[in-house]
Amino acid sequence: MSQEQAQAHIRVRDLTLKYGSKLIQQDLTFDVNKNDIFIIMGGSGCGKSTLLKHMMGLYRPAEGQVWVDDNSLWDVSDLQRRAMMKNFGVSYQAGALISSLTLAENVGMPLELYTELSPKEVAELASLKLSMVGLAGFEGYYPSEISGGMIKRAALARAIALDPEILFFDEPSAGLDPISARLLDDLILELRESMKSTIVIVTHELASIFSIGSNAVFLDADTQTMLATGNPNQLLASCDDAKVQQFLRRGEAANA
Numbered sequence: 001m002s003q004e005q006a007q008a009h010i011r012v013r014d015l016t017l018k019y020g021s022k023l024i025q026q027d028l029t030f031d032v033n034k035n036d037i038f039i040i041m042g043g044s045g046c047g048k049s050t051l052l053k054h055m056m057g058l059y060r061p062a063e064g065q066v067w068v069d070d071n072s073l074w075d076v077s078d079l080q081r082r083a084m085m086k087n088f089g090v091s092y093q094a095g096a097l098i099s100s101l102t103l104a105e106n107v108g109m110p111l112e113l114y115t116e117l118s119p120k121e122v123a124e125l126a127s128l129k130l131s132m133v134g135l136a137g138f139e140g141y142y143p144s145e146i147s148g149g150m151i152k153r154a155a156l157a158r159a160i161a162l163d164p165e166i167l168f169f170d171e172p173s174a175g176l177d178p179i180s181a182r183l184l185d186d187l188i189l190e191l192r193e194s195m196k197s198t199i200v201i202v203t204h205e206l207a208s209i210f211s212i213g214s215n216a217v218f219l220d221a222d223t224q225t226m227l228a229t230g231n232p233n234q235l236l237a238s239c240d241d242a243k244v245q246q247f248l249r250r251g252e253a254a255n256a
């Protein structure tokens, strides 16, 4: 293995997450490897979205570091951090698309904001990104005119508009029926291959966790820290922690 492969893409070290004085999570230390589909999992309200926002540079941690390659997000200048964040593509659970803009305009927005491309080039690139998520021909549609699954796909197209090295998705398949959720999982796998990106996902969909997750961290609300990290299938097979087992077995007897 070369040295480049040996170093994790994102290294979270001794991270403490707080809102004001309210502690959410502490002592978080784990690695996200290049090309991982890394799942942040855990029960409701344990701090998954909060961790994601800290990893993407939106919130400054109370303690600890988030390293991306050789740079610690909060130990560089604001300018450098913004440059690092240009390599991040983001899709949130809610409000993913602007309803008054067409799909092509939604996807083109980051290109208009962050590049010097001409309107024609923006339109062409937006069209290409839409085709990458199976939405060729839907450039002129408004979000209200397409299905929930297509909206999620368009949100992913917008997240990949700038060819980011790292994609952060918060509950990408929330609210979808199982078949549409499965199709979205397939798409995420395809994007990982075509973009060669590292993907960090918040989800509590067990089907997704097991089918696309290559690596994961489990957060616990009671102890306010992580109880496990690793491949979800391996955690299911060999993690000793009862709460992790209970979660991965959908609440079925942890001692089974």
Ligand SMILES: Nc1ncnc2c1ncn2[C@@H]1O[C@H](COP(=O)(O)OP(=O)(O)OP(=O)(O)O)[C@@H](O)[C@H]1O
Pocket (backbone or CB within 6 Å): 019, 024, 042, 043, 044, 045, 046, 047, 048, 049, 050, 051
């Ligand atoms: N901006 C905020 N200010 C203060 N507290 C917050 C803020 N955002 C979230 N919280 C609190 O932090 C805790 C963790 O929230 P977070 O949304 O990160 O959890 P989660 O694991 O993603 O939850 P869910 O699975 O229900 O979406 C919750 O108690 C929540 O109420």
